[in-house]
Amino acid sequence: MAQSLDRKTLAQIAPKLAELTEKVLFADIWTRPALSTRDRSLVTLAALTALGRDQQLGWHITFARQNGLTSEEITEIFTHLAFYAGWPAAVTALSCLDKE
16 A cells, blocks of 8 residues: 655655645635535545545544544444445545544
C-alpha cells in the first residue's frame, strides 16, 4: 500500500498541489456557508469510503472529530455505507479508526 501524504510531505513533493489544496480546497470550498464543516466531513468520509480511498481516511477521521463528529457517529456512517458502498469498503473504513 502506498504511503499517505500529509500536508508537509505533499508540499515537498508537489508544491503547487499543496498550494491549491490550502487555497482552494480548505480556504474556499471547506468554508462555504451552505454546509457546515461537520456536514462536509460527513460527506467526505462517505465519498472516500465509497471510492476506496482509505489512505486519506485516517486524516479525515481526525479532521471529522475536530469538526464535531463523534466516534460513534463515524462508526455509524461506515456501518450505513456497508449497504450503499459495499461491505468491504465499510470494513476497510472501520479499520482506519484504529490507525489515527
